Amino acid sequence: MSKHLVRRHSYVARVGHWLTVFSFFVVTLSGLAFFFPSLRWLTAIFGTPQLAQLLHPIFGIIMILGLCILFVKNVAHAILDKDDVPWFTNVIEILKGREHEVVEVGQYNAGQKMLFWTIIGLGAVLIVTGIIAWQPYFAPLFPVSVVRLCLVLHSLSAIALMLGIIVHAYMAFWYKGTIRGMIRGTVTRKWAALHHPRWLREIEKGEDAHSSRLSS
Amino acid sequence: MSLQTQDYLARSGTNALTPPPRARDAQLKVAKLIDVSICIGCKACQVACAEWNDLREEVGFNVGKYENPLNLSSETWTVMRFNEIEENGKLQWLIRKDGCMHCSDPGCLKACPSPGAIVKHANGIVDFISENCIGCGYCVTGCPFDVPRISSHDKRAYKCTLCVDRVSVGQEPACVKTCPTSAIRFGTKEDMKHVAEERIAELQSRGFANAGLYDPEGVGGTHVMYVLHHADRPELYNGLPKDPKINPLIGFWKGIFKPLAAVGFAVTFAAAALHYLAVGPIDPEEHDEEEKS
Numbered sequence: 001m002s003k004h005l006v007r008r009h010s011y012v013a014r015v016g017h018w019l020t021v022f023s024f025f026v027v028t029l030s031g032l033a034f035f036f037p038s039l040r041w042l043t044a045i046f047g048t049p050q051l052a053q054l055l056h057p058i059f060g061i062i063m064i065l066g067l068c069i070l071f072v073k074n075v076a077h078a079i080l081d082k083d084d085v086p087w088f089t090n091v092i093e094i095l096k097g098r099e100h101e102v103v104e105v106g107q108y109n110a111g112q113k114m115l116f117w118t119i120i121g122l123g124a125v126l127i128v129t130g131i132i133a134w135q136p137y138f139a140p141l142f143p144v145s146v147v148r149l150c151l152v153l154h155s156l157s158a159i160a161l162m163l164g165i166i167v168h169a170y171m172a173f174w175y176k177g178t179i180r181g182m183i184r185g186t187v188t189r190k191w192a193a194l195h196h197p198r199w200l201r202e203i204e205k206g207e208d209a210h211s212s213r214l215s216s
Numbered sequence: 217m218s219l220q221t222q223d224y225l226a227r228s229g230t231n232a233l234t235p236p237p238r239a240r241d242a243q244l245k246v247a248k249l250i251d252v253s254i255c256i257g258c259k260a261c262q263v264a265c266a267e268w269n270d271l272r273e274e275v276g277f278n279v280g281k282y283e284n285p286l287n288l289s290s291e292t293w294t295v296m297r298f299n300e301i302e303e304n305g306k307l308q309w310l311i312r313k314d315g316c317m318h319c320s321d322p323g324c325l326k327a328c329p330s331p332g333a334i335v336k337h338a339n340g341i342v343d344f345i346s347e348n349c350i351g352c353g354y355c356v357t358g359c360p361f362d363v364p365r366i367s368s369h370d371k372r373a374y375k376c377t378l379c380v381d382r383v384s385v386g387q388e389p390a391c392v393k394t395c396p397t398s399a400i401r402f403g404t405k406e407d408m409k410h411v412a413e414e415r416i417a418e419l420q421s422r423g424f425a426n427a428g429l430y431d432p433e434g435v436g437g438t439h440v441m442y443v444l445h446h447a448d449r450p451e452l453y454n455g456l457p458k459d460p461k462i463n464p465l466i467g468f469w470k471g472i473f474k475p476l477a478a479v480g481f482a483v484t485f486a487a488a489a490l491h492y493l494a495v496g497p498i499d500p501e502e503h504d505e506e507e508k509s
Contacts (some may be wrong), residue, residue, distance in 0.1 A: 034329045034352065036474060037229030049330060053350040054371070097495045100503070135353035136366040145463075148357035152469045159477045163484050170488040176499040190500035 005186040006203050016069030017182055023063035028162055030056045035155050057134050060126065067123045074116060077107040083198075084110035099195065106198040115168055122161040129154040223338040228328035241338040247405035248378065248389060250313050251415055251443040252453065253427075255399040257282065257296055257311040261391035265294050268379065268390035288314065290367035290374040294391060297454035312442070312453040313391070313400065316363045316376035318342045320436030323462035324375075326470055327358025333373075340405065340439040341378045349373050360435060360460035378439065408441060415443045434461040 009017070026045050030052040033042035043052035087094065087110035090102040099105065108116070129150035132142050139147045172178045177191040192200040223243065224236035266272060273291045276284065282298040294315035301308045322342045325334040333348035334355060344355075344364075351371035355364040364375045379389035387393070388402040401411055412429045419427035428447025431437050442456070450456040 035477070037329045037331055038231050040229065040331055049348075049350045050371070053352050095491070095495070097498050099498075133353070135351055135356075136368045136371055139353050139356070140366070144357055144362060147353070148463060148465055151354065151357060152465050155469060155473070159480065163480055166481075166484050166488065170492075174492065174495075174498060176497045176501075188500060190503070194498070194500045194503055 002186075004189050006189055006192055006200065007185055008181040008187045008192075009185050010073070011185065012069065013073040014182055014185055016066050016073060020063055020066030020070060023059045023066060024165065027056055027059045027063055028158075030059075031155075031158050032162075035159070053135075057130060060130050064123055064127045067120065071120055074108075078113045078116040080110060080113050084113065087111065100197075104198050105196050106202075107196060109195075111171075115164060118164050119161065119168075122157045122164070125153060125157040126161065129157070224335045225338055226322075226325055226336040227332050228325045228334040229331035236332075236335070238338065243338040245340040245405040246378075246383060246402065246439060247340070247408040248318075248392060248440045249401045249403075249408040249412055249443065250440065251399045251401070251412075252310065252312050253399075253415070253419055253424075253443060253445050254397050255296075255311050255313065256397055257298060257309075258396060259284070259296050260394045260396060261313055261400060262292070262294055262296060264390040264394035265376070266292075268382070269293065269377070288363060288365055288375075290365045290369070290372075293374065293376040299452065299454050301452055310446075310453050312456065314363075314454065316342065316378070316440065317361050317435070318376075318378055318439035319360075320438065321462065323358035323360055323435070323466060324355035324364055324373075325358075326462060327354040327466050329354055337380065339383065341380050341383065342439075343377050343380050344373055344375060346372050346374070358462060358466050360457060360462060405437075405439065405441075412441065412443050419443070419445055430456065432457075432460050434459050 029042045029045045033039045033049070033052065034056070040049060043049040046052040046055045083106065086103045087105070090099075091111075093099070093102045094111075099109070103109070131138050132150040133139050133147050133154060142150075172182070175191075175195060177188055178195075181187040181191075189200065192203070222237045223240040224238050225241065227236035230236055271291045271293065273285045273289060276286060278284075279286065283295060285292045285295060288295055294313055297312045297314050299310045299312075301310055318341055320340065322334070322336060325336060325342060328334045329352060330348050330350045332345055333350070334342065334344055336342050349372040351366055351373065353364075353366050353373070355373050356362075356366065364373045366373055379387070379391075382389060389400075392400045392402040401408060403411075409429065409431075416427045416429060424445040426448040427443070427445050430442035430444050430447060430450055442450075442453075444450060444453065446452050450458050
């Protein structure tokens with residue numbers, strides 16, 4: 001690994017992420033058209049409104065497959081622990097852009113961990129409610145009252161997920177140097193030292209052990 | 217058909233700020249009146265419906281009930297429901313012709329997300345404009361009477377049209393035309409209420425003290441009405457709901473939730489923009505060595 005770069009996301013994790021992004025994008029646009037009928041033109045992402053109705057669930061499943069990859073790749077680092085407490089008590093300072101002054105973050109900060117569980121939870125609700133309400137295949141197997149409840153829960157959790165993803169994308173935009181990590185897989189040591197110093201120390205410890213093994 | 221597109225009192229998926237064309241609304245409301253007390257369960261109405269509308273249900277199986285077909289479907293827009301009720305040592309055979317009730321406040325139209333897939337005409341008929349249907353099935357969840365069905369063949373919703381094509385040229389619906397006992401009548405809603413009054417008075421004089429008209433207020437009244445001998449207990453007639461209403465979840469989903477979600481998006485985007493303008497980017501290159509070591 002180069003002197004000023006460290007690996008942050010594996011190739012598989014990046015493919016999973018962008019697969020999720022792509023399918024989220026088309027599923028969200030068509031879903032918004034179903035939720036706000038005045039935005040019917042958004043169904044054009046799939047060609048016609050009928051095709052949007054047909055393909056929305058298919059791409060929803062693709063999105064969930066992408067999320068499954070992200071879950072497997074990240075769940076071990078997403079467990080909230082006592083080291084996350086200072087992040088919560090200093091959240092105002094963090095929003096002012098002083099995260100690096102008030103907390104020492106590991107691989108992920110508490111906000112990222114919460115967002116992870118929010119996305120996983122909402123994804124689970126979306127896939128279950130979406131399959132139950134899926135016409136004309138699965139919905140006829142369930143009572144109408146169950147399908148109705150699922151459609152409402154589906155739209156509630158979809159709107160919540162969209163808002164969460166807006167926050168997620170903004171954070172990546174706000175902390176410069178983040179997006180390259182998800183594209184090229186590497187981040188600068190400066191970036192890591194600023195936002196994830198505890199994680200960088202662990203990486204460097206591993207590098208030291210590795211190089212000392214090589215030299216001996 | 218194009219003239220009918222100028223009498224839409226309501227059109228699904230259409231903003232109230234841009235109402236559908238409705239200049240030709242000086243029309244009398246129509247209604248179908250089904251008098252269950254003189255229905256003999258012959259199913260001629262089912263046949264007439266299939267004939268006129270070119271519908272052919274797949275041949276099913278005898279499961280030991282009179283219902284045939286067993287349920288409504290995309291190819292069966294009306295079906296006779298048979299219920300045997302035993303009370304006070306007496307058996308009553310209650311027969312009800314089931315199908316779309318053509319609500320004045322149609323739950324299907326309220327739930328439908330596809331602009332112009334469901335319309336309400338000035339004469340009260342609620343119709344599905346199938347070319348605009350996307351087959352999502354929201355109408356199924358909006359209907360208090362469990363009427364619309366999604367076709368597994370073409371993935372679109374279907375139900376009784378009240379023979380809108382016949383009515384618009386001055387004819388009665390096919391089921392009305394064919395009914396051998398005149399248990400199904402058709403005319404203006406006003407006239408049908410008068411007919412119903414006479415029938416109800418007659419039923420009451422014959423001992424059916426609770427005879428009455430089924431024209432439920434909860435959905436703004438319906439353009440298909442029943443004369444029932446037990447109007448106090450409509451559930452006896454194969455679960456006809458006593459006080460049908462559009463489910464409150466539909467009201468939330470299609471009502472307050474939409475503006476709330478829109479505000480949610482606006483606030484989130486605005487917060488992000490304002491935050492960025494206030495705090496600016498966090499760029500490691502600008503932080504240099506201060507945090508090192």
